[in-house]
Amino acid sequence: MANIQSPLPGTFYHKPSPEEPPFKAPGDPVAVGDVIGLVEVMKTFIEIKSEVAGTFTAYAVEDAAPVTAGATLADLA
Amino acid sequence: MPITRLFIANRGEITVRIIRAAQGLGITTIQAYSEADADMLAVRMADESVCVGPAQAAQSYLNVEKMVAAATAARADGVHPGYGFLAESPAFARAVAEAGMAFVGPTADTIERMGDKVAARQAAEAAGVPVVPGSKGRVDGVDAAAAVAAEVGYPVMIKAAAGGGGKGIRIATNEADLRKMAPQAQAEAAAAFGDGGLYLERAVQSPRHIEVQIMGDGTDAVHFYERECSLQRRRQKVWEEAGANCLDEETRAHLCDTAVALARAVNYRGAGTLEYLYDPTTKEFFFIEMNTRIQVEHPVTEMITGTDLVQEMIRVCGGEKLSMTQSDITRTGHAIEVRLNAEDPLMQFMPWPGVVGALKIPEGEGIRFDHFLYEGYTIPPFYDSLLGKLIVHGTDRADAIARMSAALEELEIGGIKTTAPLHKALARDASVQADEFHTQWLEPWLDAGNLTTSANGGQT
Numbered sequence: 001m002a003n004i005q006s007p008l009p010g011t012f013y014h015k016p017s018p019e020e021p022p023f024k025a026p027g028d029p030v031a032v033g034d035v036i037g038l039v040e041v042m043k044t045f046i047e048i049k050s051e052v053a054g055t056f057t058a059y060a061v062e063d064a065a066p067v068t069a070g071a072t073l074a075d076l077a
Numbered sequence: 078m079p080i081t082r083l084f085i086a087n088r089g090e091i092t093v094r095i096i097r098a099a100q101g102l103g104i105t106t107i108q109a110y111s112e113a114d115a116d117m118l119a120v121r122m123a124d125e126s127v128c129v130g131p132a133q134a135a136q137s138y139l140n141v142e143k144m145v146a147a148a149t150a151a152r153a154d155g156v157h158p159g160y161g162f163l164a165e166s167p168a169f170a171r172a173v174a175e176a177g178m179a180f181v182g183p184t185a186d187t188i189e190r191m192g193d194k195v196a197a198r199q200a201a202e203a204a205g206v207p208v209v210p211g212s213k214g215r216v217d218g219v220d221a222a223a224a225v226a227a228e229v230g231y232p233v234m235i236k237a238a239a240g241g242g243g244k245g246i247r248i249a250t251n252e253a254d255l256r257k258m259a260p261q262a263q264a265e266a267a268a269a270f271g272d273g274g275l276y277l278e279r280a281v282q283s284p285r286h287i288e289v290q291i292m293g294d295g296t297d298a299v300h301f302y303e304r305e306c307s308l309q310r311r312r313q314k315v316w317e318e319a320g321a322n323c324l325d326e327e328t329r330a331h332l333c334d335t336a337v338a339l340a341r342a343v344n345y346r347g348a349g350t351l352e353y354l355y356d357p358t359t360k361e362f363f364f365i366e367m368n369t370r371i372q373v374e375h376p377v378t379e380m381i382t383g384t385d386l387v388q389e390m391i392r393v394c395g396g397e398k399l400s401m402t403q404s405d406i407t408r409t410g411h412a413i414e415v416r417l418n419a420e421d422p423l424m425q426f427m428p429w430p431g432v433v434g435a436l437k438i439p440e441g442e443g444i445r446f447d448h449f450l451y452e453g454y455t456i457p458p459f460y461d462s463l464l465g466k467l468i469v470h471g472t473d474r475a476d477a478i479a480r481m482s483a484a485l486e487e488l489e490i491g492g493i494k495t496t497a498p499l500h501k502a503l504a505r506d507a508s509v510q511a512d513e514f515h516t517q518w519l520e521p522w523l524d525a526g527n528l529t530t531s532a533n534g535g536q537t
Contacts, residue, residue, distance in 0.1 A: 043428075
């Protein structure tokens with residue numbers, strides 16, 4: 001069990017754009033360096049990449065929710 | 078009816094500026110804020126404040142219904158929209174007026190008209206403001222293109238009439254070039270868009286960005302001279318000056334007088350800015366657009382003219398006549414503003430929200446710092462990164478640059494990264510000091526590593 005944390009405060013997005021599906025769905029394999037979401041901070045979008053490999057379990061926060069630095073964004077198994 | 082209770086529908090440094098201006102006029106201030114902004118300086122300074130919604134701007138600062146409802150509930154009789162957010166929303170201006178409050182800006186119809194590129198260009202042309210010369214419509218055939226180009230003037234940009242997004246744009250510097258390029262452009266346009274029609278427009282190369290500050294009361298209008306804002310990164314201004322030393326007196330007079338003509342022609346009310354491209358080699362200027370709001374960089378104009386533009390816009394939008402005539406407005410010395418953003422300029426301008434540590438604000442004659450910071454304030458990550466603006470006024474441009482350098486050395490904003498190192502490097506750059514730059518200058522300068530070199534004391 002591992003999780004991915006936000007490096008910065010901001011707004012967390014599951015999807016690359018509102019019309020597209022989320023970066024990851026439960027059961028998806030996650031490789032090191034895979035993008036799992038975006039954090040918008042001061043109108044800049046920062047890609048959140050996994051530093052570990054595993055299987056995607058779930059997003060820990062809602063899409064478009066405000067997050068703090070260090071908040072868990074997603075869980076991996 | 079003069080405004081007595083002003084609702085401020087914005088956030089950040091401009092709201093502090095508006096509250097100061099309103100307080101100076103004896104007006105009661107009501108500050109709107111989102112759930113993420115409960116601690117902001119303007120909330121502490123305002124007489125009253127009201128939460129208008131969650132952090133997301135779409136549900137607070139950009140929400141017309143919520144803003145108007147909050148202003149009405151607070152018994153406001155005027156609404157200042159600041160800049161950005163709803164400042165240039167005709168729907169907001171209309172809703173404010175329909176709710177019986179004075180909108181501190183032009184009418185919804187004027188915002189709509191000047192916000193439409195084609196309509197704004199037509200209004201400008203009708204008032205005698207020069208626009209980028211171009212073909213009236215589509216041009217077919219090489220001979221027709223050559224005839225139009227002779228009228229428009231070289232260098233000329235050849236575009237596909239049906240296209241967009243820069244596809245197939247060519248720049249011809251003379252007729253021989255044009256006769257070679259037009260058939261290629263035509264063939265490419267036909268292949269790409271199924272239409273070989275061309276559009277020609279003068280190519281303004283390495284232009285300066287010059288803008289004119291105007292103010293109107295719905296009948297009369299005046300100008301407060303020009304600003305020079307060519308130092309830009311990603312179309313965002315980073316360093317602004319008043320006046321533009323690249324203009325001679327004759328060009329300046331023509332620029333400012335035609336801007337006033339346009340403001341009068343549209344019965345402009347409030348503060349506005351006409352933006353131009355300026356070609357220093359030919360001394361020609363071309364209107365690009367009008368901003369129907371107070372701008373971030375208005376303080377440089379206030380410094381050289383000794384006027385309070387925010388107070389004046391509040392007064393005229395409350396129904397008063399302009400408090401000055403054109404002959405009352407003179408300019409003295411030179412002013413420079415730099416934008417301090419919560420970004421790390423040495424790390425690709427990465428945003429840097431956080432908690433403000435120790436603050437040391439430069440003070441003295443000719444120094445002004447417009448900001449919304451206090452020690453211990455947590456800068457929220459949800460909005461833009463502008464923290465404040467450092468403004469200096471000197472006897473001339475060289476003096477203003479020297480004062481800016483000194484003020485930047487004195488300024489300390491603890492706890493976060495800011496763009497101050499960029500401004501220090503710009504202030505000591507030879508091209509900046511020589512006033513030799515244009516809108517395409519800063520990005521290549523950054524890409525070439527000049528900032529890193531300068532920040533390391535000249536070591537690469």
